[in-house]
Amino acid sequence: MKKINTAPISGTQELLPADQFVFDQLKTNIMKTYASYGFQHIETPVIDRTEILLAKAGGETEKQIYKVVKTQETTDSATQALRFDHTVPLARYLAEYQSQLNFPFKVTQIGRNFRGERAQKGRFREFYQCDIDIIGRNELPVTYDAEVIRTLLAALDSFNLPALTVRISNRKLLTGLLTAFGLASLSDQIFSIIDHIDKVDPVVTHQQLEKLGLGSSNIKLLERFLSARGNFDTVQKQLLDLNISHHLFISGLFELETVSKLLSAQGLTNFIIDPSIIRGLDYYTGTVFETFINDYPSLGSICSGGRYDNLISQYSTQNFPGVGGSIGLTRLFYVLNQHNLVKKQTNPLDYVIIPLSPDQTLPALQLADQLRRSGSTVDTLLNFKKLGDQLKFAAKIANHAVVLGPDEVQAKVATAKNLLTGEQTTITL
């Protein structure tokens, strides 16, 4: 027999049933939370037009796109590819169905996306993202930015994670500051330097900014801007001290205040204002945020997003401002497991029923039905091995075992044994 490699390809997630059960619970919690906050679910196809996917991509992303071709076709003719995020298909969806949708459109997409990244630990080529977005037609109050952050935090709450902090900023601050300094033409380069600030020595960052031609007083002011930190009132004071009066800067401060006050008013305390938060992607125009587990900053942001006012302009003459965010579930699950932060609490099934002989087949199946009617998940063993083996099997996949012999069937009473605690309960058949 030819030996075939049966491992999944690298960069994909493939779990044993018990781990999949935990992963599914997290996914279900996210879906339920998003729905409870009024987000409606849609699914866009995994395969989309290359021209749509490439329209917004460019640079690194373009190189990572997987094209899809039938066996006989060549790559050159590839008009289809795998989506690399949910945002681009959402923009297409909005352009296509705008007249049939109701705005503000609160929408969630939960599914797998694909990127041909270099394979390395914790980097996935096929991964779940759990997105929410709120899209307005022509207008969308900034209060919705707070709604997105609040919904994402509620979803993360369901994970029982260690304490985490959302770091919030607004792109208009930095854009206003750079414009006021006459540095607007360098803003792409400066945004990119700041986006990597956490991973680079401050001395190097300083040198990079000098290389761009920034004078030392400008760099000093920029560094004061970037190191402002705290609740809104604290950061506002620090930023007003910079004496920047550009209208974008002021408007960024006002938006931050609205978001911040609304989150506080709802009792949220685990967020700070952090002007060094930028988000790499071009399309953000206002609020931006990232989320870190306090004791594990090296895990990076586990949930991020922001405001984009022009995303759909490419496909539509109408204006659809939006705000959104995403939990990268596959990566999050991976890093939580690495740090033992996900706890397996139960086995996948509630019950395994073990008939002792074929004579108890039907009563066993009937008992399974009875337990199902009260919402339980139940397996019935029909292979009649030794009782010890059957109980060992049950302990691996279920929380309770019920053994059914002739005595139980005659008495119409069976005993369910809790396989985790040993506790016994009586069931009337």
Add this chain to the structure above:
Amino acid sequence: MKKINTAPISGTQELLPADQFVFDQLKTNIMKTYASYGFQHIETPVIDRTEILLAKAGGETEKQIYKVVKTQETTDSATQALRFDHTVPLARYLAEYQSQLNFPFKVTQIGRNFRGERAQKGRFREFYQCDIDIIGRNELPVTYDAEVIRTLLAALDSFNLPALTVRISNRKLLTGLLTAFGLASLSDQIFSIIDHIDKVDPVVTHQQLEKLGLGSSNIKLLERFLSARGNFDTVQKQLLDLNISHHLFISGLFELETVSKLLSAQGLTNFIIDPSIIRGLDYYTGTVFETFINDYPSLGSICSGGRYDNLISQYSTQNFPGVGGSIGLTRLFYVLNQHNLVKKQTNPLDYVIIPLSPDQTLPALQLADQLRRSGSTVDTLLNFKKLGDQLKFAAKIANHAVVLGPDEVQAKVATAKNLLTGEQTTITL
């Protein structure tokens, strides 16, 4: 602005939120039913090794496989492709993790598969399949075949479909019959002719069999075999009248009896024995079944499967007999909609809360939280348009609207209006 085609590519399913909500309900019902019958969920990657996917494919399927290449690669070097079903990745999964799994392994996979079919109505290139399989190690009693059929029927029950019938046969019957006739060498061709028997004039079928060299007495006997129909006792009588004593034929009859008796004993009446059921795929070795809606036979089988005793032999030296079946959800949803057989019962959300002015923002968000705690899905409108517009919006996406003005906030009492019935309920804030 360049005009870009924003439609999804043909052969994919993309739904508006209200339709997606109905689709999701059906999917959830299937998942819950499968879980309640003890099937554990796994997910295999969408992208898999070409050598794995092609190992079992061949013929039509091979031409329909989508290869996956990064932008710079050529098709020739494609070592990865999109899975076209759940069965082949399951075989790889079993070979890879056999030592960590517990057998009999009851497993479900629910996800999208991909086939580059010619685009036509009701044919999908990207489609959901909802599979269950039970895999034994070295042995798997035929009673498990009945468990698969019963689980699938329970899942379909949750759809509120019109009456349906499962047609069950066993491949050993026809294999035994052909071997007894000395026609074993022609069995591939004969299976293929019989697989298309429903779509072809009986005269043509007769001619095709003659062309293969079958004598008229053999054809007559084969036709008697294929036209046997009814409950097990009826069909058993008809088949025993054919006087075929080949051991496979007899063993096929015994297996059918076991499956049939176990289904009847559990109160199921909507199945018949139908020896003309073959299932196209090579890998079935015993029980095979298809399911038809009685009044819509032209929809074809909506749920089918069978027994495969050698599927994994390619990847493993151990023997893993299995039995499984699948509901093709995307296609089923499409044809049910075509015939108005899916009813939209509610709107996607339970509540839309409408604060009259920004002063009611916080009370509105607090009321939303209150309703969420009792499990409701709630949107809060923060865009302060005219009340008439807000109520129109609410009626499109939700079942209830709650208007919150200064009076309601002061009195701590609001009224929820059922937007479908007009009924009003009082809510204490």
